[in-house]
Amino acid sequence: MAATMPDGAPAWADSVTTDFESDLAFYTGLFGWTPVAFGPEVEYYVDFHAGARAIGGLVGASPAFLPGVPSRWTVYFRTPDCAAAVARATVLGARVVMPASPVGDDLVYALLEDPAGAHFGLFEIRSGTAGLQASGDPGAPSWFTYAATDLDAPLAFYRRLLDWSAKDGLTAAGAAAPFGAAHRTERAPGWTVYYEVESVDATASRATGLGGSLTEAPFDSDRHRLAVLTAPSGARFGVAAPIRA
Incomplete structure (x- = not known):
């Protein structure tokens, strides 16, 4: 289905490699x-399309762009004013x-680390073609999870920054359903984007x-x-399929 992105919801995902x-x-x-070349503004960047719809991207790390950044996926959250959201995030x-x-x-767009050290992005859409164009279809993002040793501080940060609810999943303000979930981990804190597939095992x-x-x-989780x-470069991501009764 076509992606609908209220403010605070995931608006894009891409991997540095x-x-x-x-x-x-x-x-x-x-x-x-x-893969669709983004254009001359960004070298070594491609959008990924599932069918005709953009569902993520891949960018090559280089000494000139993101030097020293490891291979990893980033989840970007929609905001109506990226610069203002960055300023608010630093205060938080x-x-x-x-x-x-x-x-x-x-x-x-902007790239940040939350108070727990997890990286994430902010994404201000200025044209109708930017951002995720599909969700919940095979090949498109369908679920996002956040993991940290202590969830209280980072979830309070995101609630204040992006006006989420963290009850019964992570839900953007005004959204009818959660876009993801949070859980505790002993690993380094971070976000994981899950792409929908017909068969997770296959x-x-x-x-x-x-x-x-x-x-x-x-x-199996409650929903998926x-x-x-x-990936070969070391970037972690997930695949998901809905559990049907």
Whole structure:
């Protein structure tokens, strides 16, 4: 279905990679995505399309762009004013990695770390073509999770910054259903984006044959069957399929 993104909801997801060609082949082989060059504004960036709709991106790290950043996925949350949201986030305890930066006339984005150290993005949409164009369909994002050792402080941060509810899942203000969930972990804190597939188990098996690895074996949650995979470069992401009664 077409993506609808109220303010505070996930608006985009992309992966920085230290091995652009290997990850490009991996994701297109795993999901059947079509890579579409973004344009001259951003070198070594492609949008991924599922069918004709944009559902994520891949950017190559380089000494000139994001030097020293490891391969990882970033989830971006919609805001009506990226610069103002960055300023508010710093007051609330975030660290700015990249300040509000325009990309042509389409969008403004920023990269930050929350008070627990998890990286995330802010995303101001200025044209109707920017951001996620599908959700909940095969190949499109369908679920987002946040994990940290202590959830109280980071969830309070996001509630104040983005006006979420964290009761019965993570829900943007005005949304009818949650976009994700939070859980405790002993790993480093962070966000995971899950892309919908027909079969989690089959996709996890196929990923290993394409050069990826299985980080968390398939398991059932309240809403989905899930697995966490790692791309050849080391970037972690998930796959999901709804549990149907």
